[in-house]
Amino acid sequence: MATLEQTRTRQDHIAEKIKKVQELYADAPEVGRTALKNGLEALKRELAAAPVRQSAGRIGARRGKVSELTAIVPLAPGGGKRIRGLLDVLEGNFKGADLVGTLHDMRFVLLDNDTKLLFATTYDGEWDAYIDDFVTKIPNSMDILFCNCEGWPGIHSPKVKDYIAKTQYTADAWYVASPNLTVAEAWRLEKVGKAVDELLDKIG
Amino acid sequence: MLSVKESSDANVSTQAPMLDLHEIQATVLRLRPAPYFGSHVLLRIDEAQAGRELLRRLTPHVDSAANWWRPASAWLSLAISYAGLEAIGVQQNSLQSFPEAFRVGMAARSRQLRDEGVNDPENWEPLFGKGEIHIGLNAFSDSKEKWQRIVEMARGQYQSLSGIGVVNVQDFGAQPDDLNSLGYKDGIDQPPIEGSGVDPLPGQGRPIKAGEFILGYPGEAGVPLPMPQPDILGRNGTYVGYRKYQSRVGAFNRFLRANGSTEEERELLAAKLVGRWRSGAPLTLAPDVDNPALGADPKRNNDFNYANDTHGRQVPFGAHIRRMNPRDTQLTRLTDVNIHRVIRRGTTYGKPYDPNAFSQEDDEVPRGAIFLFISAKAMATMEFLQQEWIDEGNFIGIGSERDPIIGRQEEGAVFTIPKEPVRRRVHGIETFNVLRGGEYFFMPSISALKWVASLSG
Numbered sequence: 001m002a003t004l005e006q007t008r009t010r011q012d013h014i015a016e017k018i019k020k021v022q023e024l025y026a027d028a029p030e031v032g033r034t035a036l037k038n039g040l041e042a043l044k045r046e047l048a049a050a051p052v053r054q055s056a057g058r059i060g061a062r063r064g065k066v067s068e069l070t071a072i073v074p075l076a077p078g079g080g081k082r083i084r085g086l087l088d089v090l091e092g093n094f095k096g097a098d099l100v101g102t103l104h105d106m107r108f109v110l111l112d113n114d115t116k117l118l119f120a121t122t123y124d125g126e127w128d129a130y131i132d133d134f135v136t137k138i139p140n141s142m143d144i145l146f147c148n149c150e151g152w153p154g155i156h157s158p159k160v161k162d163y164i165a166k167t168q169y170t171a172d173a174w175y176v177a178s179p180n181l182t183v184a185e186a187w188r189l190e191k192v193g194k195a196v197d198e199l200l201d202k203i204g
Numbered sequence: 205m206l207s208v209k210e211s212s213d214a215n216v217s218t219q220a221p222m223l224d225l226h227e228i229q230a231t232v233l234r235l236r237p238a239p240y241f242g243s244h245v246l247l248r249i250d251e252a253q254a255g256r257e258l259l260r261r262l263t264p265h266v267d268s269a270a271n272w273w274r275p276a277s278a279w280l281s282l283a284i285s286y287a288g289l290e291a292i293g294v295q296q297n298s299l300q301s302f303p304e305a306f307r308v309g310m311a312a313r314s315r316q317l318r319d320e321g322v323n324d325p326e327n328w329e330p331l332f333g334k335g336e337i338h339i340g341l342n343a344f345s346d347s348k349e350k351w352q353r354i355v356e357m358a359r360g361q362y363q364s365l366s367g368i369g370v371v372n373v374q375d376f377g378a379q380p381d382d383l384n385s386l387g388y389k390d391g392i393d394q395p396p397i398e399g400s401g402v403d404p405l406p407g408q409g410r411p412i413k414a415g416e417f418i419l420g421y422p423g424e425a426g427v428p429l430p431m432p433q434p435d436i437l438g439r440n441g442t443y444v445g446y447r448k449y450q451s452r453v454g455a456f457n458r459f460l461r462a463n464g465s466t467e468e469e470r471e472l473l474a475a476k477l478v479g480r481w482r483s484g485a486p487l488t489l490a491p492d493v494d495n496p497a498l499g500a501d502p503k504r505n506n507d508f509n510y511a512n513d514t515h516g517r518q519v520p521f522g523a524h525i526r527r528m529n530p531r532d533t534q535l536t537r538l539t540d541v542n543i544h545r546v547i548r549r550g551t552t553y554g555k556p557y558d559p560n561a562f563s564q565e566d567d568e569v570p571r572g573a574i575f576l577f578i579s580a581k582a583m584a585t586m587e588f589l590q591q592e593w594i595d596e597g598n599f600i601g602i603g604s605e606r607d608p609i610i611g612r613q614e615e616g617a618v619f620t621i622p623k624e625p626v627r628r629r630v631h632g633i634e635t636f637n638v639l640r641g642g643e644y645f646f647m648p649s650i651s652a653l654k655w656v657a658s659l660s661g
């Protein structure tokens with residue numbers, strides 16, 4: 001149980017944070033200032049929760065067992081056209097990603113007249129745990145996709161990790177609903193759920 | 205360097221070795237003898253000059269891996285930590301060419317290694333993690349007398365140098381039947397290395413590219429790994445991870461007693477935790493009863509995969525050897541099992557395993573294993589193993605279950621034994637082996653040792 005003193009310092013801490021937000025919003029548009037006043041109670045509850053900020057290792061954010069990677073990469077001449085064409089013929093299929101087994105999602109957004117690529121993914125575990133496995137298991141898929149990025153050293157280059165890290169931006173904030181649910185666990189639970197239903201169907 | 209016996213169990217290849225065996229240190233390739241005796245000597249270099257003099261004196265006694273498959277009677281290896289390379293006067297540009305994880309040392313990588321809680325460097329023996337360990341000498345022998353002789357010889361060389369301090373001497377081996385600190389036969393499986401002069405034993409799998417284990421050769425990706433510079437320093441060298449575990453034998457025995465009501469049940473449970481009976485016999489080949497003759501036969505005791513055990517009913521998915529070398533197990537994540545292997549030199553120290561030790565005091569009796577992990581990327585591999593295969597279970601489809609032998613267990617930890625019609629879930633798994641210290645070393649080639657010894661400044 002928290003002691004009286006701990007409770008008090010915690011409340012001081014929240015009050016301090018509230019003050020900081022109020023100062024930040026002092027010159028906000030009218031609608032924002034009103035909203036802050038009306039939403040103050042909800043904000044206080046939010047601020048009372050324990051902080052969850054963590055790092056995915058070298059770069060990127062982490063919550064529990066999942067991490068995020070957000071990269072903005074300048075594309076090589078002609079690279080934008082090739083990526084757009086490639087994503088087009090794939091028609092949203094990424095069977096290879098199923099195989100990887102750590103990727104929750106992948107998002108490709110071509111920016112600025114197809115001169116830059118925004119790539120964002122949520123994955124399980126540590127930043128560079130499986131990069132060496134990509135090198136020996138799926139080198140072609142990696143090079144086909146990323147050769148379109150300016151300065152891509154090739155998946156076999158020892159510089160590849162540095163290259164990726166350089167294009168990455170750690171998310172300033174990131175919300176994850178189920179921080180302990182890895183892809184493997186989600187697939188396992190889907191299977192278990194189905195098996196339970198089948199069993200109940202038989203009984204019922 | 206001492207006498208070499210004629211006979212050998214090794215599967216000597218008909219093809220000439222492709223590796224520069226005369227350059228590579230013997231400990232990298234030569235298997236632990238049986239029986240085995242030895243010492244780890246950790247030294248500090250207080251004066252660069254003395255460090256180089258020590259290398260000059262000891263290098264002629266460091267054995268190469270030439271004819272490593274022939275049993276030898278005693279050999280010495282010498283490895284240097286990053287702090288040691290600094291202390292001995294290796295130049296800045298060379299120092300900077302070593303990988304980051306090696307430069308900062310094992311203690312500083314505790315987050316990546318998941319060395320937290322009881323395993324946190326803060327709880328290590330005080331000699332570790334302070335940058336004071338500079339040189340690691342290691343002696344192996346098949347007899348007590350020759351072991352003492354080689355250790356005496358080394359002592360004679362370092363003791364007379366005033367700029368060298370002794371940090372720690374840890375003897376190992378001399379265990380009844382060579383059993384490890386939890387009472388198992390160990391040191392059975394090793395990764396087969398291409399071009400090493402020896403063909404894989406049955407069950408060892410295809411040879412793995414030498415560059416995974418020794419610098420300067422192509423690895424599994426077809427290219428050599430980045431190597432410390434200059435070339436003479438890096439080539440034919442490798443990295444050694446040194447991890448000292450204290451075995452909590454009381455806790456381990458209490459766990460077996462609480463979950464097995466007969467001797468047979470307890471031994472079966474002990475076998476399920478590892479994937480082998482204590483005799484070394486693999487559960488895949490002896491699923492119901494132990495077969496000590498099988499355990500003792502190097503031609504048969506590793507000759508298996510998991511093709512007929514896809515549900516884990518023989519070897520649970522969480523068992524130590526199925527995690528540490530999943531062989532052909534279907535994993536949930538895209539994994540190349542051939543790039544996460546290490547050469548293991550397990551060395552058991554302290555009192556022998558005692559099946560009648562049940563008390564908490566027994567947990568603290570000095571007894572355990574010092575593991576040497578040898579690989580051209582030992583740092584990256586240790587971090588991968590700790591993160592993915594030891595303190596995790598998702599990679600093999602068992603959620604957050606951890607390795608029952610070397611995992612750091614949290615409150616409420618379980619071990620699942622797949623079974624028909626329903627699985628058995630064993631509760632009360634504790635941290636049976638606690639990490640008490642560790643460091644990374646570089647194990648240079650013979651030429652590199654001479655090169656470092658001849659540096660000036």
Ligand code: HEM
Nearest residue numbers: 386388389390391392393449478525528529573589610637
């Ligand atoms: C005190 C700690 C440990 C104990 C008591 C222990 C015990 C054992 C035993 C009994 C075996 C089976 C026999 C054999 O194949 O040699 C084994 C195998 C093995 N252990 Fe450990 N071990 C310990 C620490 C470690 C650590 C820290 C690692 C890893 C990084 C590791 C990696 C392995 C590997 C790779 C195998 C061979 C698996 C195979 O190829 O089937 N062990 N261990």
